[in-house]
Amino acid sequence: MACEYSGIVRDAFIAKGHEAISCDLLETDRPGPHYQGDVRELLNYPFDLMIAHPPCTDLSVSGARYFERKKMNGSQYASASFFMQLIKSGIPKIAVENPVCIMSSLYRKPDQIVQPWYFGHGETKATCLWLTKLPNLRPTKVVEGREARIHKMPPSKDRWKLRSITYQGLADAMADQWS
Numbered sequence: 001m002a003c004e005y006s007g008i009v010r011d012a013f014i015a016k017g018h019e020a021i022s023c024d025l026l027e028t029d030r031p032g033p034h035y036q037g038d039v040r041e042l043l044n045y046p047f048d049l050m051i052a053h054p055p056c057t058d059l060s061v062s063g064a065r066y067f068e069r070k071k072m073n074g075s076q077y078a079s080a081s082f083f084m085q086l087i088k089s090g091i092p093k094i095a096v097e098n099p100v101c102i103m104s105s106l107y108r109k110p111d112q113i114v115q116p117w118y119f120g121h122g123e124t125k126a127t128c129l130w131l132t133k134l135p136n137l138r139p140t141k142v143v144e145g146r147e148a149r150i151h152k153m154p155p156s157k158d159r160w161k162l163r164s165i166t167y168q169g170l171a172d173a174m175a176d177q178w179s
Contacts, residue, residue: 002039002052002086007032008166009051012175040085049093049134051174052086053166055079059101067102080106087130094132095174097166101128112136117143119169124148127170140173 001010004022007030013020014032021033023042028034035042039052057063058070058079070076083103086096104110110128117123118139124146129137 002050003054004051004166005029005034006165007034008168009053009171009174010034012168012171013179016175016179018175018179043085043089043091047091049178050086050089050091050095051178052094052096053164054083054086054096054098056098056101056164059083059103060099061101062099076102083107087132092132093134093178094130095134095178096130098128098130100126103130104128114139114170115146116167116170117146119167119173121167121169122146123167125167134178137170137173137177140176141169 001013001020001022003024004010005024005026005028007022007028010020010022010032011030019033021035021042022028023035023037023039025036025038027036056079058076063070067076080103083096083098084107087094087107100113107130111131112129114127114129114137116125116127118137118141120141120143122143122145125148
């Protein structure tokens with residue numbers, strides 16, 4: 001699991017009997033197999049599946065008002081390049097996850113856009129999936145009441161981290177349907 005510090009997706013795959021490791025520059029939030037470092041150092045390992053969650057700060061359309069500044073300082077170019085390195089890693093099966101972002105025009109439209117409420121969480125958070133040799137996810141538990149909790153989060157030092165966590169229902173669907 002590339003760029004995953006939470007361990008949520010990693011642990012969903014381990015629970016299904018898979019060997020899995022998370023990788024991030026940050027320490028993992030949960031004990032378990034985790035490489036703290038740059039995921040590019042692991043891309044030549046013969047993995048059969050990679051689920052990547054590259055940083056979206058410089059790519060997401062929610063920060064569009066800062067795009068010009070991000071282009072001027074090069075951060076948007078670096079983030080898009082990193083996204084593409086993950087896509088082109090050569091790992092047989094790949095899912096790259098990001099919110100609605102500029103990669104839809106720089107690279108291609110995502111194969112699927114999912115919401116937490118497809119998987120048992122009564123919240124909205126559009127999540128794009130760019131897939132290589134993986135099927136689209138099927139909803140597992142559609143929830144009727146929906147709230148934009150992530151969008152409404154107040155400013156805090158951990159807001160970025162809280163906004164980036166993968167919902168357990170989505171992680172479970174990935175492990176169930178991509179195993």
